[in-house]
Amino acid sequence: MSPIPKQTRQWIVSNPPKTNVSLSGDDATFKLQTVDTPSITDGQVLVKLKYLSNDPAQRGWIQDGADAExxxxPPVRQGDVMRSFGIGEIVQSKAENLKEGQLVSYMANWTDYRVLEAKEATPIQEDKEAGIKATHFIGALGGPGLTAYYGLVKVAEAKAEDTVVVSGAAGSTGSMVVQIAKHVLGCKRVIGIAGGAEKCSWVESLGADVCVDYKAADFEEKLIKATDGYVEVYFDNVGGHILDTMLKRIKRYGRVAVCGSIATYNDPESTNLKNWFEVIANRIELKGFIVFDAYLKGNGQEMVDTVRNAVKDKKIQIEKQEETIVPTKFEDIPKTWTMLFEGGNKGKLVTELTN
Incomplete structure (x- = not known):
């Protein structure tokens, strides 16, 4: 194991953005700084960052003027280290239950080394026979997988007799929704929405009966055709125009799990729902949720175990969930993160630190 350096790098939020994130110039959103590497005391561990999770929700955490209430x-304020989940390796330990060399999932943040209390580090175990890698614990077996299962099963209450539509179907959560709906719940029909022919083909390879390209000129026409007869369940990852369009394609008394709004994160004022009356006229139920709700209700681990068992039973193609693992220098962490908002990834976007 390499010697631990006396100093550690970290990215802080220097200019919380109102609209688009800036990567350079005087108004750059993030700033790289160097601080002394912290020391540990009894019951603590020092963890070296190996992989970062990139999640659209992080954009909301740094929004300028975010109301903490x-x-x-809690929002990430100016001067705070950027918050992120991640996978790291324990390089020093004074905790009886955690050994040096152990891989753990934790709130990593954009920092080389971080001191954790033992309870803040969750040991992970790769399973080569089942195809489970370390990075799956920030993807299919982490937040995105739990979000997909909880939102689809507990929030939207999807059943085998339902037709399910999911936007952002090529993303980390959306691609899990496709597989859970088709191969775990056995839903009658699963329709994905993604950007570009290549991504749509990939979504269909996961089990979607059809995937509609929202970048195509005839998107709405194809969506109407794909949702002929209307649908019972819509899992919304994007908000904006696609949500507005889908409000016209949901059956009376249909259910919408409102998970994200990536289409408007960089332009909060762009949301313009012209079809809102559809919610009233057709008594559509929209319910927002956060993945933490699963644990607050006391059954988060049970749902994670269900997803893990589906992987072992080959119902979920976990090997396809990290289609975009990006080798990244520490200095380029923000650049890799912004790929989320450029449509640059299929499945989970993971930053693999190379230095």
């Missing part, structure tokens, strides 16, 4: 987690 209305946000589900």
């Amino acid at each position: 209305r946000l589900y987690v």
Whole structure:
């Protein structure tokens, strides 16, 4: 194991954005700084960052002027280290239950080394026979997998007799929704929405009966055809125009699990729902949720275990869930993260630190 350096790098939020994130110039959203590497005391571990999770929700955490009373987690304020989940390796330990060399999932943040209390580090175990890698614990077996299962099963209450539509179907959560709906719940029909022919083909390879390209000129026409007869369940990852369009394609008394709004994160004022009356006229139920709700209700681990068993039973093609693992220098962490908002990934977007 390499010697631990006396100093550690970290990215802080220097200019919380109102609209688009800036990667350079005087108004750059993030700033790289160097601080002394912290030391540990009894019951603590020092963890070296190996992989970062990239999640659209992080954009909301850094929004300029975010109201802490209305946000589900404390916002990341100016001068704070950027928050992120991740996978790391324990390089020093004074905790009896955690050994040096152990891989753990944790709130990593954008920092080389971080001191954790033992309870803040969750040991992970790869399973080569089942195809389970370390990075799956920030993907299919982490937040995205749990979000997909909880939102689809507990929030939207999808059943085998339902037709399910999911936007952002090529993303980390959406691609899991496709597989859970088709191969775990056995839903009658599963329709994905993604950007580009290549992504749509990939979504269909996961089990979607059809995937509609929202970048195509005839998107709405094809969506109407794909949803002929209307649908019972819509899992919304994007908000914006696609949500507005889908409000016209949901059956009376249909259910919408409202998971994300990536289409509007960089332009909060762009949301314009012209079809809102559809919610009233057709008594559509929309329910927002946060993945943390699963644990607050006491059955989060049970759902994670269900997803893990589906992987072992080959119902979920976990080997396809990290289609975009990006080798990244520490200095380029923000650049890799912004791929989320450029449509640059299939499945889970993971940053693999190379230095």
